[in-house]
Amino acid sequence: MGAGHTHALYRDGRSPLHRLPPQVKLVAALSFVLLVVATPRTQLWAFGVYLVLVLAVAAVGRVPLRTLRTGLLLETPFVLFAVLLPFLSRGAQVEVLGVSVSETGLLAAFNVLAKATLGTLTSMVLASTTSIRDLLKGLERLRVPRSLLAIAGFMVRYLDVVVGEMQRMRVARAARGYDPRSLLQARAVAASAGALFVRSYERGERVYLAMVSRGWTGAMPDLGTPAATAADWARGVVLPVAGAAVCTAAWVAAR
Amino acid sequence: MHIPDGFLDAPTSVAGGVLAVAGVAYCLRRASTELDDRLAPMAGLVAAFVFAVQMLNFPVAAGTSGHLLGGVLAAVLVGPAAGALCVAVVLMVQALFADGGLTALGLNITIMGLVTAFAGYAVYRALLAVLPRREASVPLAAGLAAGVSVPVAAAAFTAFYALGATSDVPVGTVLGAMVGVHVLIGIGEGVITGLTVGAVIASRPDLVHGAALVRRPLEVRTQAPAVPAGGA
Incomplete structure (x- = not known):
């Protein structure tokens, strides 16, 4: 089938993150992003911790920061939307640099920007360390x-x-x-x-x-993707468990 | 315009995911009865076509540009179920390429795949019912349906926004802004969809699924044998 069907983001490598089975990485990335999305926006510190976690995982996968920076361009349209939020929202007004803007709008803008950035970074780390072929195999193991x-x-x-x-x-x-x-x-x-x-x-x-x-009958043959071992899952849940801890702490602090 | 993570809250994202799973399962079932064992190669190639066509940019207004969504285009060319399925696969692969949020994938598939293809196809059928029954009506109906589908998708987004907004911009403002901008994008979508369907009809009318609605069954004219006057 010719040279590996890869995409621009994928970087071949041998890091521990590259070796982790794709289904483990998919579950870890999805649950981590879901936790980020579910975090209350008022706890600004939580998003800083999340950023450190994602960058740590990126370092384990030896994903260059340059790659991550280029990928963030994808969310430019939403940055523009976020910039408008403080002016469009209702609620108490605060003065920022001499301009009167809505306080809740400011928080909403931060919320959208922080969560979208963390989500994009997580997907980028996943896409940089897993080939698209492996991602599809991982989805197959996940019963898609x-x-x-x-x-x-x-x-x-x-x-x-x-x-x-x-x-x-x-x-x-x-x-x-x-x-x-x-x-x-x-x-x-x-x-x-x-x-x-x-x-x-x-x-x-x-x-x-x-x-x-060549004998096609309508169903793809099973390529025999190996199942992930307990050790793989143990490594894979590190990120979501850390994320869950931050999320829980943020909810407790928000009370 | 893919929705990123965190734009809508977690319960809404999960609800979008459930809707997308149900919708895609339905499309998969219907498309596999239509295409049988041809499903994987045919839908795969059409999905690659949709992906490529989405790279076509056109100017909207004031320096911004929109790109084709292709939902109605795919629905008219290969049928609504297969068309929605192709767009869903494109969105899934784009999410794996880090374009569009992982948690928002369900919402993106629901809005840009299912709503666009099925609502657009319904408009297309309704238009064909009132337009003259000719092949020339197909590109016009497809173009108009594609044009309508974009603001409809924007309205569907606003409905999800009303359910799970993470900001308190009034729903009316969002609806106005979204639909307003997307009417302009819809014009481009409609023009390109109509002309593209027209170009396919000019060369391979048999490939346009939606044209089967206007095709007349072959008429075999038989003339009654002339009865010789006066008798033998």
Whole structure:
């Protein structure tokens, strides 16, 4: 199947985090983020502790800080929203740098920013230390329907082919001196998109026939992903347990 | 516009997850009866197409740009269940690529996958019922349905916001802002969806699932044999 179907974020490595079975990492990341989301916003310190925890895990996985910083660009639209919150919210007003803003709005802005940043960082650490193929295998161990994962597997496998095809069409258009920029010129883009759909669909038909001729019966064979050992789970729960402790402490302190 | 973690509170995120699991299970069942053993390769390739098409940006207003959601496009091209399934798979893989929050994945799938595809397809069918029964109506209906689906998705987001907001901006303000901006994005979505469906219809009308609604069954005209006048 050619070189590993990886994505931009994944960094090959041999750190303890890379070796942890994917299902353990998925459960750990999801439960940790859920705990972060459930933390009361008034306990500002808790989010600092969470940040230290995520960065510690990133250090164990030898994820460079540069990678994490680039990934945070993904949440830029929500930063803009968060900046507006103190001005749109109701409630008691406070003076910040001589501007009157809503106190609850300020807290809500911090809440959105902190939780979204921690969530993005956690996903980034997961994606940097686990290949997409392993992530799908981990989901399989977690009883996600195999047909859904088969679709996702095909999508990931052919993503570069389809995106490459789209880029070649764009280059071909540009080579003919046409570079549509406004919505009024959407017809050219749409013609390419239509051609891309027909080509993708026909490729799907060819792939299907090739698979049938090799004995495909409609179900992916079990690849025999190894089960995670108790020791793996013990290592995996360190992050969620630490998160749960912080979350509980924050709830107690908020009373 | 993927919802990140922490934008809505934990119970709402979990509720979104439950809704998404139920919806995806339904789509999976319906799509596998439609596509049978072709499901994995066909839906996989269409999902890759949706992912690629989402990279198409178009200018909205004042320097901001929107990108295609592709929910209605996929629903018209391959049917609502398979279309929603493709968008759900795209969102799942994007969440694994750290785009969109892990805990918000259920909400994202519910709003951008299920609501867009099914509500959009319902509008599409309703429009086809009133438009003339011709293949030329298909791109128009698809475009209008896609245009409507974007503000509808924005309204669905506002409904979840009303349930689990983490900020106290009045719901009315959010509804106005979200729907207002998304009407503009919807225009772009509608134009590109309509033209794309039109381009597919021009070359392979048989591939457009939604066009089956307007296709007439083949008519075989038989002429009554002429009875010779006057008798033999």
